[in-house]
């Protein structure tokens with residue numbers, strides 16, 4: 001049966017349909033609510049399929065659970081962020097800056113996915129020859145290549161024809177920004193990207209398949225990139241990188257910004273090497289600086305923080321410099337600068353005696369960093385941050401074998417943190433013989449304990 005497509009404009013507020021785009025909906029009076037939509041008309045008569053009665057509902061216990069229908073991605077860290085594999089019928093968006101490794105991840109996924117079905121790799125960015133070159137470089141085996149079908153096109157209708165023909169279980173589209181629908185003049189626009197992505201998402205929802213879409217984030221236009229697609233997909237993953245200047249391994253972090261089928265706390269950690277991305281399951285000393293038994297310099301403290309289900313040890317580095325003007329500033333990318341300001345204020349206030357500040361930080365510029373370029377959002381980092389700031393400001397180095405975890409309240413008290421025993425265990429496995437935790441009741445006694453007095 002031949003399907004014919006028509007493009008119409010639909011009001012997102014009242015669903016009124018119009019053949020042309022209108023600035024204002026004549027029905028509900030809302031502005032800028034018309035968006036293009038494709039409708040598929042069946043040309044030969046099947047209109048009378050089913051009765052036009054009430055929409056069908058089902059009691060919940062009669063519904064087949066779709067949990068369990070996951071496909072292993074074959075990449076440990078990707079499975080971790082997805083929540084245990086790729087959910088069938090789901091759409092995953094992978095965003096990140098150009099050059100971060102989105103295409104590499106897609107090709108490695110195509111090779112590693114634990115499925116017997118076909119895999120369609122749609123590339124609008126690279127030629128088939130370039131993809132083959134990359135596959136060889138990644139060391140993808142011949143038998144894995146056999147099941148990967150390459151389509152170098154961004155044309156939605158071509159892609160849809162291929163989908164129908166080969167019926168893949170995994171559809172990888174690199175990238176959403178190269179998709180276009182021919183009947184529209186403005187190829188490459190955000191609307192085109194949304195429209196085509198929506199069609200592909202609909203296809204996987206209706207078939208036994210899953211979709212991965214990549215999208216570049218550009219410095220200027222978040223809106224023209226992945227943000228515009230976030231609401232349509234089930235899972236949004238962002239690829240981030242540590243500072244290229246840091247001497248640590250070339251680490252890449254995959255974070256979930258949205259996940260209908262798992263937690264958004266988990267991060268995937270990869271290193272990019274000669275043969276593509278490798279999963280890092282054991283983070284060990286990755287976020288610590290190797291000093292070969294030497295003492296720590298002032299301004300450094302080791303935090304035991306949680307990243308999803310694992311504990312990592314991270315070196316927190318602080319530097320304080322007298323502020324030039326009357327305003328002191330905070331420079332911190334890896335830990336939220338609001339948190340740095342709050343911790344330094346609590347430190348200044350509560351180390352003093354009888355209302356006098358014991359340690360002035362408010363007239364200093366504060367620089368804070370985390371080794372290995374990992375971004376830390378967990379609250380348990382606060383006590384280590386306070387110790388690093390104290391150490392930087394006083395010039396007193398902390399003991400090298402000390403790991404720290406705790407939340408610092410505005411009142412100067414140290415509050416308990418989740419999964420303390422796991423933090424202590426990981427630290428001890430890595431050779432830290434002392435642990436400063438919430439047993440110190442306030443910041444004053446915590447600082448004393450940290451210096452062993």
Ligand code: TYD
Pocket residue numbers: 096097098099100101102103104105134137138272273274275276277
């Ligand atoms: P790529 O996957 O093309 O990035 P994106 O699709 O996000 O733009 O990754 C490109 C970078 O990765 C590029 O700088 C080269 C590097 N790379 C390696 O270091 N090793 C490899 O094996 C591959 C394939 C790429």
Ligand code: MG
Pocket residue numbers: 099102103104125174
């Ligand atoms: Mg790419």
